[in-house]
Amino acid sequence: MHWNGFTGAIANDSIGLSIGYSGTGWIWVAPDSCVPRYLTNTATSITIPAGTLQPGTTYEAALSYSRMTYSASNAIPHIDVAAFLGKTADFTIKTTGSSSGGRFTIWRVLGNGNFGLKLHGTPGTSYTLLSSTNLSTWNVRMTLPAPFDGSVTFIVPPAAQGPKVFFRARSN
DSSP: OBOOOOTTOOTTOEEEEEEEETTTEEEEEESBTTTTBOOOTTOOBOOOOTTSSOTTOEEEEEEEEEEEEEEEEEEETTEEEEEEEEEEEEEEEEOOSOOOOOEEEEEEEOTTSOEEEEEEOOTTOEEEEEEESSSSSOEEEEEEEOOTTOEEEEEEOHHHHOSSOEEEEEEO
16 A cells, blocks of 8 residues: 655654454554554555455545654653644545455453354355354354445354354355
8 A cells, every 4th residue: 555655754753554344443553563563654655464455345444644743751740741733534445356255353252241253244245153162063153144334243142152162154
């Protein structure tokens, strides 16, 4: 991906790129020190690794330029303070190709003890959730259609989880 440079960038300026699904948060960000994935303030491009974006999918993206306008380490005892001015360009990315394969984007234990799995797939495609305790025998749990945004949320009750369980989904 390529963009115009940050004109007049200085040492404390930054550039950030975020890509995600509508309403579900970011799936890929740069910079990301946990990966590590770096993006210098003079960068004009970055390579998104193969397989990160699914074929035939529309993503929301944001490219942000930020300039630190104030920084103080003693303004409030034991607290660093910084102020930034920034500009963000929001845009969409549409990948080519087709795929009915889905990808789990969120998995967590819900407040009621159920396990929630969110899958992003192809709108209009149905997905079947399967579970296994040994990775050999797979049991069908449920089948749900992906609506217009391609997101499907599977809710699995605690009794169906067992002491150790693995999940996968398949398109129908």
